[in-house]
Amino acid sequence: MRKIATLLLFVLTMTSCGLFESEHETPIEMVAFGALSDEESELIVASPKDSIVKKVSVNDEIKSVIDKNYNKEEVYAVTFNHTETNSSGNLIVFIALDKKTVVGKSKESL
Secondary structure, rough: HHHHHHHHHHHHHHHHHHHHHOOOOOHHHHHHHHHOHHHOOOOOOOOOOOEEEEEEOOOHHHHEEOOOOOOOOEEEEEEOOOOOOHHHOHHHHEEOOOOOEEEEEEEEOO
């Protein structure tokens, strides 16, 4: 009986540790926001959460604005809403599939 209680306590401890780790993962929108210059971040009138996150295939247009060493077929595109200007479209930040590495930025509608 004591072994079962110890085993149960161990399992509960390990499970709760896993839950706390996942809560500390930085949202992909905030990773993208951290890559913006001061000038770019000033264009965001509401919140970095006012963005659209999509997993997209890397095409020739995207390839031209991301790290040349990035060799995956897909990337996350974080588009910040309401950041367009008279001369460019919304800000788009490209994040690697690990959801942590910024691989490029664009001010164009791709």
